[in-house]
Amino acid sequence: MVDTIPSFGLGTFRVAAGKTAQSVRSALQLGYRHIDTAQYYDNEAEVGQGVRDSGIPREDIWVTTKVWWERLRRDDLIESLKVSHEKLGIGAIDLVLIHWPSPDSVVPIAETLAAFQEARSLGLLRHYGVSNFPAPLLEAAVKAPGGSEIVTNQIEVSPFLANRALVEATQKLGVKVTAYMPLGEGRAHTDPTLVDIAKKHGATPAQVTFAWLLSRGIVVLSASTNAEHQEINWDAQKVKLDADDIARIDALDEGKRNANPPFAPKW
Ligand SMILES: NC(=O)c1ccc[n+]([C@@H]2O[C@H](COP(=O)([O-])OP(=O)(O)OC[C@H]3O[C@@H](n4cnc5c(N)ncnc54)[C@H](OP(=O)(O)O)[C@@H]3O)[C@@H](O)[C@H]2O)c1
Structure with missing residues (x-):
């Protein structure tokens, strides 16, 4: 079994129905060992x-899913995880995250963490964590019973939202940061600074973006249904940026958040 979250994963949000299974299989065959899904994406079965279908041994693969914020009460969480477990059909789920924190902490974090532990004892999951937790909520979660086992805080990070304070606060608590929407909704492909750095390395702007995240100790999620893009993205792990490149990418930060739904916490 894989015991730590692999540093480069495939995302599956907004993948067209009927395309997810093929995209997961092709990524795994290229070398990816980490797949990210969620109850909300409605593609766990795929x-x-x-x-x-990949032919890769199950124990070499790490699959993350997420529980929607309306299912964080003990009974709802256990029930919903039984459904996820059944849909995925891969045995215990490697990692389950709270997708978004309970608005105004209506469901106490301690209740959800205790339910995760119960779900683990039922064989439904192996590890748990959180997503979209701002620093004060994450700190409270880590201090709650069972909170020291939180594996990751999955948050939006891109060159245009470096999210520096939250990344540092998360890492200081001993929790891994996982970055979603790393390309800033496609903006990275044409950003002149990223294009310029990419030219210097014989790489693509997407690869440069992923290399920058990896250099910050951040787990990367990139989503693609296109096998060529998947391979290009995977190869970003070979790109080594120098201090000047990193400083130039750091300077692109505008604090521009793309994911900010009405139920989001106060950032
Ligand atoms: N926790 C949360 O609240 C949350 C929120 C959002 C996302 N996520 C997770 O994070 C994952 C990544 O985020 P994301 O899907 O928004 O963003 P992303 O990976 O930044 O972008 C995906 C899009 O970029 C395109 N793309 C990827 N690589 C490319 C390349 N090398 N060249 C050209 N186009 C490329 C893909 O098109 P093609 O298919 O054509 O390649 C797809 O349209 C999600 O899939 C999901 O698993 C989590």
Whole structure:
């Protein structure tokens, strides 16, 4: 079994119905060992299918899913995880995250963490964590019973939202940062600074973006259904940026958040 979250994963949000299984299978065959899904994406069954079809041993693969914020009460969480477990069909889920914190902490974090531990004892999951937690909520979660086992805080990070304070606060608590929407909704492909740095390295702007995240100790999620893009993205792990490149990318930060739904916490 994989015991730590692999540093480069495939995302599956907004993948067209019917395309997820093939995209998961192709990524796994290229070398990816980490797949990210969520109850909300309505594609857990296809993710499980892709894992089974890949021919890669189950124990070499890390699959993350997420529980929607309306299912964080103990009974709802256990019930919803039984459904995720059944849909995925891959045995215990490697990692389950709270997708978004309970608005105004209506469901106490301690209740959800205790339910995660119960779900683990039922064989539904192996590890748990959080997503979209600002620093004060994350700190409270880590201090709650069972909170020291939180594996990651999955948050939006891109060159245009470096999210520096939250990244540093998360890492200081001993929790891994996982970055979603790393390309700033496609903006990275044409950003002149990223294009320029990419030219210097014989790389693409997407690869440069992923290399910058990896250099900050951040786990990267990139989503693509296109096998060529998947391979290019995977190869970003070979790109080594120098201090000047990193400083130039750091300077692109505008604090521009793309994911900010009405139920989001106060950032
Ligand atoms: N926790 C949360 O609240 C949350 C929120 C959002 C996302 N996520 C997770 O994070 C993952 C990544 O985020 P994302 O899907 O928004 O963003 P992303 O990976 O930044 O962008 C995906 C899009 O970029 C395109 N793309 C990827 N690589 C490319 C390349 N090398 N060249 C050209 N186009 C490329 C893809 O098109 P093609 O398919 O054509 O390649 C796709 O349209 C999600 O899939 C999901 O698993 C989590």
